[in-house]
Amino acid sequence: MPDLSVVVTDAKGRRLGAAGLARWMAAHAPARARGDLTIALVSDTAMRRLNRTYRRKDYATDVLSFAHAEARRGGETRKARILGDIVIATGVARRQARAQRHPIATELRILALHGLLHLLGYDHEKDQGEMRRAEDRLRRRAGLPAGLIARAPRRSPP
Numbered sequence: 001m002p003d004l005s006v007v008v009t010d011a012k013g014r015r016l017g018a019a020g021l022a023r024w025m026a027a028h029a030p031a032r033a034r035g036d037l038t039i040a041l042v043s044d045t046a047m048r049r050l051n052r053t054y055r056r057k058d059y060a061t062d063v064l065s066f067a068h069a070e071a072r073r074g075g076e077t078r079k080a081r082i083l084g085d086i087v088i089a090t091g092v093a094r095r096q097a098r099a100q101r102h103p104i105a106t107e108l109r110i111l112a113l114h115g116l117l118h119l120l121g122y123d124h125e126k127d128q129g130e131m132r133r134a135e136d137r138l139r140r141r142a143g144l145p146a147g148l149i150a151r152a153p154r155r156s157p158p
Helices: 019-028 044-055 069-073 090-100 104-119 130-141
Strands: 004-009 035-042 063-067 082-089
Touching: 004 019, 019 035, 019 104, 035 044, 035 104, 044 063, 044 082, 044 090, 063 104, 082 090, 082 104, 090 104, 104 130
Parallel strands: 004 035, 035 082
Antiparallel strands: 063 082
């Protein structure tokens, strides 16, 4: 069994013909990323609803990560550990790809990698740069341009 099994779906859980993204993620994920992972490609409207429900922010963000309860507890399921779900807003991704002047496939990879790091316990809003360093290392290894954290304006400390 592969270390990481990735499925790409739409908002209703139907498998999409985006096997390239699934294969890419499985090939470029960090070694400790093991188990089952779903990447859902959804509309901006669906993402806005999720962001409002789970983060109390009323806009469509680019990527959200939802760790599976078993993964949060470090437990194992019968066949494999379930890492969780990564949700990507396709409209936001398309606009970001255009702004960065690269293909949508590249942007989806950047977003999926960022989401995976969150599932692995990284949090760029709270850590001391660990997630940024991990994202930079992984994206360079995978031949990707600047990651999400590197593209975001740095916040001044309060």
